[in-house]
Amino acid sequence: xxxxxxxSFLTAxxxxxxxxxxxxxxxxxxxxxxxxxxxxxxxxxxxxxxxTMLMLIAEQNAKGGLLGKQLEAVVVDPASNWPLFAExxxxxxxxxxxxxxxxxxxxxxxxxxxxVFEELDSLLFYPVQYEGEESSKNVFYTGAAPNQQAIPxxxxxxxxxxxxRWVLAGTDYVYPRTTNKIxxxxxxxxxxxxEDIMISYTPFGHSDWQTIVSDIKKxxxxxxxxAVVSTINGDANVPFYKELGNxxxxxxxIPVVAFSVGEEELSGIDTKPLVGHLAAWNYFMSxxxxxxxxxxxxxxxxxxxxxxxxxxxxxxxxxGFNMWVxxxxxxxxxxxxxxxxxxxxxxxxxxxxxxxxxxxNHHITKPVLIGEIQDDGQFVTVWETPGTVVGDAWSDYLxxxxxxxADWRAPLACGNYNVKTSKCSGQNY
Numbered sequence: 001x002x003x004x005x006x007x008s009f010l011t012a013x014x015x016x017x018x019x020x021x022x023x024x025x026x027x028x029x030x031x032x033x034x035x036x037x038x039x040x041x042x043x044x045x046x047x048x049x050x051x052t053m054l055m056l057i058a059e060q061n062a063k064g065g066l067l068g069k070q071l072e073a074v075v076v077d078p079a080s081n082w083p084l085f086a087e088x089x090x091x092x093x094x095x096x097x098x099x100x101x102x103x104x105x106x107x108x109x110x111x112x113x114x115x116v117f118e119e120l121d122s123l124l125f126y127p128v129q130y131e132g133e134e135s136s137k138n139v140f141y142t143g144a145a146p147n148q149q150a151i152p153x154x155x156x157x158x159x160x161x162x163x164x165r166w167v168l169a170g171t172d173y174v175y176p177r178t179t180n181k182i183x184x185x186x187x188x189x190x191x192x193x194x195e196d197i198m199i200s201y202t203p204f205g206h207s208d209w210q211t212i213v214s215d216i217k218k219x220x221x222x223x224x225x226x227a228v229v230s231t232i233n234g235d236a237n238v239p240f241y242k243e244l245g246n247x248x249x250x251x252x253x254i255p256v257v258a259f260s261v262g263e264e265e266l267s268g269i270d271t272k273p274l275v276g277h278l279a280a281w282n283y284f285m286s287x288x289x290x291x292x293x294x295x296x297x298x299x300x301x302x303x304x305x306x307x308x309x310x311x312x313x314x315x316x317x318x319x320g321f322n323m324w325v326x327x328x329x330x331x332x333x334x335x336x337x338x339x340x341x342x343x344x345x346x347x348x349x350x351x352x353x354x355x356x357x358x359x360x361n362h363h364i365t366k367p368v369l370i371g372e373i374q375d376d377g378q379f380v381t382v383w384e385t386p387g388t389v390v391g392d393a394w395s396d397y398l399x400x401x402x403x404x405x406a407d408w409r410a411p412l413a414c415g416n417y418n419v420k421t422s423k424c425s426g427q428n429y
Contacts, residue, residue: 035103040080099334127316131178135406135415170231251276363391
């Protein structure tokens with residue numbers, strides 16, 4: 001009950017804060033770090049996010065820049081190498097003097113860079129869905145928390161599709177493992193028996209899916225409606241979906257809902273055997289709104305390829321970048337401490353016709369959409385929330401987390417506040 005009161009408190013936008021200003025770090029330009037894998041297993045997903053940032057920076061410069069200066073993108077390639085993410089982040093902050101960094105995809109890459117951003121008190125805008133259980137004063141989580149993607153997806157499968165058996169299939173790292181831990185607890189709380197939950201993990205870049213897909217097919221033959229919840233990341237998705245088609249697993253038989261497969265990933269495979277399978281995101285390219293049409297037109301013009309698609313993490317960068325711009329204007333400086341305070345309560349348009357607001361827990365408000373794969377590689381929205389959902393940094397379904405909240409406003413200024421003990425367990429997260 002107490003946590004619910006605090007959650008309600010989080011949904012109110014912040015009041016204006018008095019902020020001390022200081023000069024931008026770079027004398028000639030304001031430097032913006034772009035930290036995305038341009039090679040390795042995650043390049044299939046992250047290269048587009050680098051291009052998105054270059055477009056957003058170019059557009060802002062065309063508007064006159066920021067604080068009277070032009071923005072300068074500093075792009076590095078951490079090459080899907082998790083320790084290298086930390087090295088490149090330190091390089092961006094200490095050698096390139098960037099004012100903020102937009103980057104990472106996997107949670108292991110985010111966890112790798114987190115100590116660097118906290119040590120150097122710099123800013124990271126993280127644009128991808130993640131497992132929650134974190135709130136840092138130096139990170140702004142513009143992707144979905146579990147209550148903005150995973151939980152609604154399971155509710156849809158359970159209530160609308162009638163799923164009774166569950167395959168939780170993921171890549172073997174922190175995001176799938178923590179998300180599946182939350183989902184397993186949630187399913188059991190909903191009365192699902194342990195024997196009706198199958199959990200499977202594979203390494204990054206896994207390519208031989210024949211045995212695992214065969215196991216899924218067997219698990220789904222027990223007479224109960226079975227669904228797959230996929231947290232498989234990166235280029236491993238291509239052979240996974242191909243093997244589903246090879247073994248004749250249709251959406252009518254065993255629907256798959258994916259949390260890491262969007263338009264970009266589908267553009268590399270034949271989607272005809274996958275028609276009817278699902279994805280849960282907060283944005284689809286097919287959203288019919290003028291703001292989205294304008295974004296797509298700008299993207300096609302910038303990238304000079306009318307076959308290139310847009311996707312959810314691109315929208316997250318669009319939102320996060322515009323929030324940073326507005327916070328810098330509000331603060332009158334790019335100095336991180338000032339921006340950290342100024343950004344809470346900032347609201348900017350999303351691409352679904354609504355607004356995204358940065359909340360005191362450094363998560364944003366987002367609509368939740370369930371999309372069905374079409375034979376052209378696009379999604380048709382089959383379900384959506386009536387409004388936006390506030391991202392919850394700490395899960396209600398994990399022991400030890402349900403009593404934790406994050407609020408980075410003074411006087412609390414804590415990402416891990418226990419409402420039962422009235423103590424901040426950690427200054428950052």
